[in-house]
Amino acid sequence: MGKRKISFEDIETIKNMYESGMSLKEIGELYEVSAETIKRNLGDKVANGKFRRASEKEKDKIYKEYLDGCATRKIAERYGLSYSTINTIINSRKKELLFIDELDKNIVNIIVNDYIGGKKVPDIAKEVNLSNRKVERILHHKKIRTLLNSVKAPYKIGYFNKLDNSKAYILGVMFSTYNIKNVAVNKYEITFTLPIKQVELLELIVDEVFLIKPTIIKSGQTSYLMKSRDVNLINDFKSFITNKGLNIPIEYQDAFIEGIFEKSANITRMGLTISCKDKIVMEFIGDYLMRRYVIKAYYKKPFVVIIYSKMAIQILLDCSDAIRSKVENSSYKNKYIT
Template sequence: MPKGKKYEKYIDEWKRLYEEGKSFRQIADIYGIQSSVVTRSLKDIVEVREKSPFNKYAEEWRKLHIEEGYSRSEIARMYNTGPSTISHVLHRKLGIGRTTKTNMGLKKKYEHLTKTFIKMYEEGYSLKEIGKKHEVSSQTVSNYIKEGGGKLRTMGVAQRKYEVNDDYFNEIDTEEKAYHLGILFAKGTLLKDYAGFVIQIVMHQDDWDLIHPVIKALRGKDTGLKKGGYVPRDGYIRYRFHSEVLYDRLKEHGLNARYKESLPSLKNSLYPAFFAGFFLLRGSLSQENEYFKVQFSRQLLTQIKEVLENLLQLKHIEIKGDGEKKATLVITDSHEIDSLFEWIDVF
């Protein structure tokens, strides 16, 4: 059957349902199909209703505004929109009203508590806990802390449920740390967003046993399969660590956003452990041992090639692929592959 003809008999009915107010997804659910099918079928047939792309951020904006004390203007700059959009979404979706002159006047009323607010906050109390103790809103507490020169915690740090071993990678001075760093390079990335400084590890749930030791080292304790991460329908787990200190240390070691990684500067004796972790999750060996390949960012693979050529005198190693960012490192000599595997066999 020609592409696009399968659902022609439903188009009039879908058009009617859409014009009566149902969404593409609701129509798709009725017929047990993907919403994209309905969207494509009705393209150029109906006038698509405009919907705000910012409604999905309502809860994020509430936390930023109410719990962290960011102004509507500050949030608007983060999301490249206007303060009126922030106010509109907060009011329409969550019933949060605009700041009034009466509320603005609270700043002077509680000025004598500024130092107390800052001291309690630095001791670990949340904005909500401080506000409850003094019978004021968390927004009021936030305003005084900011005006008094205090530094508010980022959302990620304020909301994290688990402690993070911030100093674990201060020095890469053991094979175990080098191995863990290699695993992080293979499956981790650095993110910086409204939630602060984030180290994210993405893995398939089948790889849990391989990556679990790193998560345990950074958490300082054992953790179950789903704790601190989540398993979406595609079977992947995403762990996030919120720590500016850990973020900065890993960036100094070369970890970064995807395609911007640089090989860490380690003692030559620690590179085998690093590559053992990295190749474990990124390397692929052919069934006949004819070749060993690694797909990753061109920048990092180029640096890896130089190290392997220098330390192992590999001759049959090259970078393939035309992409500026992504490439493949390939070793095609079985003896050199054996030499590499013997070199990284450190555990």
């Protein structure tokens, strides 16, 4: 920051900006000084919280009342703010609306798609190089809210109604990593999480299943995730789960299992391990193995299938390209492939 001095005349303007809701950092950037300098010039009232500041909801109401023709002095009296502070709020809202109207459409699309995909405002703001406040204002702009409300199905509705081998494979990947949780009354969120080395499987889900692509978000140091609250996707996904187990048409079960193996099968010192998302998936895999006469499989909590038998693993090599690829690329290749 520069060494610009704050004049006595500036103090009143800064006070109005602060009361209107601007942060010390934002004001400091305008005057090319640090937030601490702004705080020092405002004095002890900031530290003691004695300044009356308008909330975002109040600012929205103030601007609406202004548009409805209410006099600014009456608005100031109603909200217990100075006349100049009310003018600052109104001018700030005007500038925000103009800024949003003139904003690059590509940036707006990124913000909207990221928001639909479940990305948090601070992460979106960092991606598009805007402040959190500006991103929030963009998302609350009337045109953007209309757009968000119109996008009721970024998921390709009915995508899984007519399965083929490709869709069954994708469904298998999804069933190997999904988590559905309740986020509000009658509202649910489905999350798919994969390790970094398998992020291409997450990209496959996003590319194939969604009209508007949700954002893939890094989760910690080892994985990526994608979230959706699309009711149609969650309902279609849950339609494959019945009281009797997974309801996958027999002609597509091999492709479905292949998707699970691609995500969850690993060759280890013990043999072949298959990590299952839950009991229902583990039982489905168990039925598949029985049909392949792989009877020497062990089931370990929480939901891990372990196959020790060399012969059983060799049987699966002929049934699954995913298993064969994992064996061929492991240090145990010579043990199972002769």
